[in-house]
Amino acid sequence: MITAEDVCARIAKKLGGKAQAYTLNEETAFDSVGLSSLQIADIVYSIEDDLEIEFDESRAASVKTVADLVKLAEETQQGSAAA
Template sequence: MITAEEVCVRIAKKLGSKANSYTLNEDTAFDSVGLSSLQIADIVYTIEDDLEIEFDESKAASVKTVADLVKLAEETQQGSAAA
């Protein structure tokens, strides 16, 4: 399981010194903080590796906010546990 706070920590690491300019929470949209699509993909892949899951690519591509990513991780974990 991953929390919104853990995702925000990963975003802050990607943003570096610019992270202080933003309030990061579950409603944070990835594009609103200036993350490139490559940085977003890196966060998504890191979470997959950490949780030992694999997101559906089309669903992962539609993730827009921290909450979306947390929800996708939860759904994917539940789906893999049921399999």
């Protein structure tokens, strides 16, 4: 299971020293903190690896906030558990 705090920690790691300039929470939009599409993709792929799941590519591409990503991970986990 992934939490908003987990995702925020990954964002902070990507931002490095710049992370202190932002308040990271479930409402945080990835583009509002200056993450590149490559950095966002890296976060998404690392979550897939950690949870041993695979996101639907079109749904993963539409993720805009931390909460969106957490919801997608939960739904994907539930779907793979039911399969």
